[in-house]
Amino acid sequence: MLRLPTLFRLFAFAVLVAFLIQPQWFEPLLRPLVQENAPAIYNQGSLLQLTLLHLRTVAIATACATVVALALAILVTRRSGAEFLPLSRSLVNIGQTFPPVAVLALAVPIFGFGEKPTLIALFLYGLLPIFENALTGLTTLPPSIMEAARGTGMTGRQRLMKIELPLAMPVILAGIRLSVVISLATATIGSTVAARTLGEVIIAGLQSNNLAFVVQGGLIVAVLAVLIHDALQAAERSLGSRMGR
Amino acid sequence: MIEIEGITKRYGETTVVRDVSLTIAPRTVTVIVGTSGSGKTTLLRMINRLVEPTSGTIKLDGEDNRSLPDYELRRRIGYAIQGHGLFPHRTVAQNIATVPTLLGWDGARIEAKVTELLTLFQLDPVAFGPRYPHELSGGQQQRVGVARALAAEPKVLLMDEPFGALDPIIRAKAQDDLLAIQKHFETTIVLVTHDMEEAFHLADRIAVMDKGEVVQYATPAEMLVKPATAFVESLIGAGERPFRLLAIETVADAVEPGAAEGEAIASAATQREALSTLLWTGRKALPVIGPDGALIGKVSLDGLVQRAAGPT
Numbered sequence: 151m152l153r154l155p156t157l158f159r160l161f162a163f164a165v166l167v168a169f170l171i172q173p174q175w176f177e178p179l180l181r182p183l184v185q186e187n188a189p190a191i192y193n194q195g196s197l198l199q200l201t202l203l204h205l206r207t208v209a210i211a212t213a214c215a216t217v218v219a220l221a222l223a224i225l226v227t228r229r230s231g232a233e234f235l236p237l238s239r240s241l242v243n244i245g246q247t248f249p250p251v252a253v254l255a256l257a258v259p260i261f262g263f264g265e266k267p268t269l270i271a272l273f274l275y276g277l278l279p280i281f282e283n284a285l286t287g288l289t290t291l292p293p294s295i296m297e298a299a300r301g302t303g304m305t306g307r308q309r310l311m312k313i314e315l316p317l318a319m320p321v322i323l324a325g326i327r328l329s330v331v332i333s334l335a336t337a338t339i340g341s342t343v344a345a346r347t348l349g350e351v352i353i354a355g356l357q358s359n360n361l362a363f364v365v366q367g368g369l370i371v372a373v374l375a376v377l378i379h380d381a382l383q384a385a386e387r388s389l390g391s392r393m394g395r
Numbered sequence: 396m397i398e399i400e401g402i403t404k405r406y407g408e409t410t411v412v413r414d415v416s417l418t419i420a421p422r423t424v425t426v427i428v429g430t431s432g433s434g435k436t437t438l439l440r441m442i443n444r445l446v447e448p449t450s451g452t453i454k455l456d457g458e459d460n461r462s463l464p465d466y467e468l469r470r471r472i473g474y475a476i477q478g479h480g481l482f483p484h485r486t487v488a489q490n491i492a493t494v495p496t497l498l499g500w501d502g503a504r505i506e507a508k509v510t511e512l513l514t515l516f517q518l519d520p521v522a523f524g525p526r527y528p529h530e531l532s533g534g535q536q537q538r539v540g541v542a543r544a545l546a547a548e549p550k551v552l553l554m555d556e557p558f559g560a561l562d563p564i565i566r567a568k569a570q571d572d573l574l575a576i577q578k579h580f581e582t583t584i585v586l587v588t589h590d591m592e593e594a595f596h597l598a599d600r601i602a603v604m605d606k607g608e609v610v611q612y613a614t615p616a617e618m619l620v621k622p623a624t625a626f627v628e629s630l631i632g633a634g635e636r637p638f639r640l641l642a643i644e645t646v647a648d649a650v651e652p653g654a655a656e657g658e659a660i661a662s663a664a665t666q667r668e669a670l671s672t673l674l675w676t677g678r679k680a681l682p683v684i685g686p687d688g689a690l691i692g693k694v695s696l697d698g699l700v701q702r703a704a705g706p707t
């Protein structure tokens with residue numbers, strides 16, 4: 151039996167897919183938001199293609215942020231890397247506090263317009279939640295379990311791969327989830343420097359004073375964020391419940 | 396055989412274990428007792444090098460325990476701790492298989508070992524093997540913890556307050572099971588506890604630690620009759636001495652010729668159990684039966700009273 155919230159999410163997903171493939175079906179709903187002769191459905195490109203490009207940008211940026219943040223967290227939680235903990239904390243914090251718009255502005259002169267500056271901004275912005283969560287997950291493992299792992303004769307690498315990472319995984323996933331959701335929304339500003347994201351739709355709406363464009367661009371991003379958030383959360387829960395948490 | 400020679404451990408200025416030397420005979424149970432903070436855990440963990448000593452050596456069967464990498468040493472030594480330390484993301488079978496897997500045993504051998512150990516610990520392999528630790532009771536988790544420590548057939552098993560988290564009834568059963576398993580595998584066990592009752596129940600020899608030093612290392616009987624220091628005496632508990640003395644000997648050693656009325660007691664029972672039955676039933680003597688059920692004599696109240704008396 152599917153529970154009501156699950157049904158609701160499946161429905162939202164179906165509507166989203168329908169809208170991306172056949173946006174003109176929804177024209178009557180958006181029509182009241184625009185003036186007589188203006189288009190109610192985005193007409194300067196394919197919504198489906200923009201959505202896929204948007205997702206791709208977020209996926210690449212998050213994957214890179216995950217690899218770097220996780221590697222950093224592993225490094226500074228080893229005995230040999232402990233002295234780098236404060237330094238890496240402040241570096242990652244800077245990444246988070248530096249506004250993505252400023253990163254874009256600085257990156258464009260170096261990398262030119264397009265996807266690259268956006269990827270860099272999202273990458274830097276997404277590091278902190280993953281790093282902090284991985285750090286929490288790796289440093290709050292129950293001492294008796296870590297002791298048992300050493301006592302059974304696991305090497306440092308074996309403890310990391312077989313015990314520490316699997317046990318910290320739900321917390322690490324929560325960090326990735328946070329990062330993905332933030333990136334999904336932040337990616338829209340990439341279109342100010344000509345990255346192909348759903349921000350294009352919103353910007354087009356703002357430029358031509360078309361409220362329907364702004365609404366559909368914003369809604370697609372919002373629904374994507376909610377669905378991806380919930381899917382990742384479900385994955386964390388099923389991992390966590392197996393361990394009796 | 397474990398030879399601990401002049402072992403000292405210092406953390407900064409404080410000496411946690413001071414110049415300890417002990418020789419532990421193979422296939423025996425040695426219990427380390429002492430108040431909390433006296434250095435028991437530290438001493439135990441130096442045997443499998445979870446703690447590196449400041450000075451001194453520890454030899455296992457004549458071989459310095461630093462002659463091989465620490466992780467290889469630990470795979471050869473069983474280690475069970477309070478609160479069991481089971482890996483929550485692995486099933487019971489996977490937990491038990493930990494060390495054999497690290498040693499690269501083949502699948503069939505590992506599976507056979509897991510089945511053997513679960514059966515030995517009275518856990519149905521089919522029902523319990525695939526479960527996760529949080530699906531077991533405290534007593535079951537503790538048994539799996541010991542089973543994991545024994546999986547690679549270590550000659551030495553180190554245990555740090557392994558029964559500390561169990562309630563009294565399950566604890567007593569766990570202690571009896573441990574003794575049976577120790578006989579079965581002929582393991583050398585070094586066990587840390589702060590429970591004197593447990594120490595006297597399990598030990599072939601007891602090492603008493605006080606402020607980092609071993610103040611007495613002796614058999615339970617020697618320790619009762621001749622406590623080395625006032626600390627050892629207070630640890631034993633002056634009021635408990637006659638009962639502890641009776642508790643470490645069996646009825647078989649107190650059998651007298653003759654007959655007695657009423658229900659018989661087994662010769663394998665402790666003399667304390669015999670005394671308890673005598674007092675409770677108001678009798679002067681109990682018939683004693685041997686392991687085969689045949690009558691072999693009696694055990695008397697007067698006889699036990701004499702045996703419980705300390706040296707004068």
Ligand SMILES: Nc1ncnc2c1ncn2[C@@H]1O[C@H](COP(=O)(O)OP(=O)(O)O)[C@@H](O)[C@H]1O
Nearest residue numbers: 406411429430431432433434435436437438587
């Ligand atoms: N890693 C450590 N660093 C500093 N002091 C320690 C460390 N481990 C143990 N100690 C100290 O050593 C003393 C003995 O500890 P322990 O061996 O655990 O005692 P026990 O097991 O008898 O209770 C305690 O006072 C404890 O605080």
Ligand SMILES: [Mg+2]
Nearest residue numbers: 435436437587
């Ligand atoms: Mg201790």
